[in-house]
Amino acid sequence: xxxxxxxxxxxxxxxxxxxxxxxxxxxxxxxxxxxxxxxxxxxxxxxxxxxxxxxxxxxxxxxxxxxxxxxxxxxxxxxxxxxxxxxxxxxxxxxxxxxxxxxxxxxxxxxxxxxxxxxxxxxxxxxxxxxxxxxxxxxxxxxxxxxxxxxxxxxxxxxxxxxxxxxxxxxxxxxxxxxxxxxxxxxxxxxxxxxxxxxxxxxxxxxxxxxxxxxxxxxxxxxxxxxxxxxxxxxxxxxxxxxxxxxxxxxxxxxxxxxxxxxxxxxxxxxxxxxxxxxxx
Numbered sequence: 179x180x181x182x183x184x185x186x187x188x189x190x191x192x193x194x195x196x197x198x199x200x201x202x203x204x205x206x207x208x209x210x211x212x213x214x215x216x217x218x219x220x221x222x223x224x225x226x227x228x229x230x231x232x233x234x235x236x237x238x239x240x241x242x243x244x245x246x247x248x249x250x251x252x253x254x255x256x257x258x259x260x261x262x263x264x265x266x267x268x269x270x271x272x273x274x275x276x277x278x279x280x281x282x283x284x285x286x287x288x289x290x291x292x293x294x295x296x297x298x299x300x301x302x303x304x305x306x307x308x309x310x311x312x313x314x315x316x317x318x319x320x321x322x323x324x325x326x327x328x329x330x331x332x333x334x335x336x337x338x339x340x341x342x343x344x345x346x347x348x349x350x351x352x353x354x355x356x357x358x359x360x361x362x363x364x365x366x367x368x369x370x371x372x373x374x375x376x377x378x379x380x381x382x383x384x385x386x387x388x389x390x391x392x393x394x395x396x397x398x399x400x401x402x403x404x405x406x407x408x409x410x411x412x413x414x415x416x417x418x419x420x421x422x423x424x425x426x427x428x429x430x431x432x433x434x435x436x437x438x439x440x441x442x443x444x445x446x447x448x449x450x451x452x453x454x455x456x457x458x459x
Contacts, residue, residue: 181221181225181398183394183395183398185224186217186220186221186224186225186394186398187217187394188454188455189220189224189260189454190216190217190219190220190394191216191425191452191453191454192256192260192454193216193219193220193253193256193257193260194213194216194424194425194426194452195449195452195454196252196255196256196259196260196269197209197212197213197216197252197253197256198213198426198440198445198448198449198452199269199445199449200252200255200256200269200270200272200273201252201272201439201440202439202440202441202442202444202445203270203272204272204273204274204439205439206273206281206439207251207252207272207273207281207437207439208249208250208251208252208436208437209252209423209426209429209435209438209439209440210358210360210422210423210429210432210433210435210436210437211247211249211250211327211356211358211360211422211436212250212251212252212253213253213422213423213424213425213426213429214356214358214391214392214420214421214422214423214424215250215253215325215356215391215420216253216256216424216425217391217392217393217394217397217420217424218325218354218356218391218397218418218420219253219254219256219257220257220394221394221397221398221401222243222257222323222401223257223258223261224257224261225398225401226241226323226398226401226405227240227241227243227323228240228241228320229241229243229261231261231262231263231290231291233263233290233291235293237293237309237320238316238318239318239320240320241320241321241322241323242293242306242309242313242320242321242322242323243322243323243324243325244293244294244296244302244305244306244309244322244323244324244325245283245296245302245324245325246296246299246300246301246302246303246305246306246324246325246326246327246330247296247299247302247325247326247327247330247356248282248283248295248296248297248299248302249281249282249297249437250327250356251279251280251281251282251283252272254283254291255269255272255279256269258289258290258291263289263290263291264278264289264290264291282295282296282297283295283296283297284297293309299327299329299330299333300330300333300334300335300336301335302324302325302326303324303326303335303336303339303340303343303353304335304338304339304342306322306323306324306351306353307339307342307343307346307348307351309322310322310343310348310350310351311346311348313350314348314350319350319409320350321350321351321352321405321408322350322351322352323351323352323353323354324351324352324353324354325353325354325355325356326353326354326355326356327355327356327358327361328355328356328357328358328359328361328366328372328375329360329361329362329366329369331355331372331375332369332370332372337382340379340382340384341382343383343384343413344382344383344384344412344413345383347411347412348413349408349409349410349411349412349413349414350408350409351413351414352401352404352405352408352413352414352416353413353414353415353416354391354415354416354417354418355375355415355416355417355418356391356418356420357375357391357417357418357419357420358419358420358421358422359422360422360431360432360433360436361433361436362433362436362437363433364433365433375417376388376417379415379417383412384412384413384414384415385407385410385412385413385414385415386414386415386416386417387400387403387404387407387414387415387416387417388400388416388417388418388419389416389417389418389419390418390419390420391418391419391420392420392421392424397418400416400418401416404416422435422436423435425451425452426447426448426451426452427451428444428447428448429448
């Protein structure tokens with residue numbers, strides 16, 4: 179199906195509006211990475227995934243998605259709500275006591291769309307590999323997708339999983355890394371340099387693609403290419419270059435907006451920059 183880039187771009191802008199409003203309302207959360215990955219989530223849920231908003235944990239016959247860097251939950255919640263998993267109005271309960279829409283995704287309150295808790299970094303790739311192997315055992319020909327932060331690659335478990343997947347030909351897996359060069363304490367190059375990520379993942383036996391994660395045309399094309407290269411013996415890794423805080427000029431490119439909420443004036447300024455025609459909650 180040919181993608182409607184204008185529609186996808188419009189949805190991504192609305193997702194960014196949701197993010198800044200959600201984080202502002204509770205004065206807590208992680209706007210920077212969420213804004214940077216809004217295009218990824220939009221392309222994934224509105225173009226790429228075969229999924230059903232009538233959610234069940236089993237996921238047979240569906241593509242599965244696992245968010246490993248769970249702190250960017252605001253972007254995921256927005257897309258889940260806007261693709262019909264739960265009422266958009268529930269986004270207004272983000273990070274509030276007894277809400278299903280907690281700061282890090284969890285399964286305790288049975289929020290539709292969430293299959294695993296993802297607060298602790300480094301675990302999502304292992305979980306996704308297990309799900310992908312289960313699909314193979316069940317002769318289920320759908321794909322498994324994951325998203326990770328680049329700072330998350332400083333977790334050792336990631337590299338254990340990176341070794342395991344090619345060795346076991348987990349070729350129904352399409353992972354992505356949000357390469358924005360920022361983490362909570364500063365630029366990744368200063369905290370703990372990641373080196374040449376393409377060379378690393380290729381050396382581990384992955385089929386590696388690179389894309390601009392804030393260019394909807396290029397991102398969608400990369401997703402389509404990744405799907406065409408699935409089931410050919412190797413897991414696929416997309417190195418997705420993004421700008422932290424993308425869409426809000428005073429947040430862009432700075433680790434300072436990793437986990438800081440905008441004040442009233444900053445919210446108004448951000449919303450003024452994020453204009454679209456879809457309906458706010």
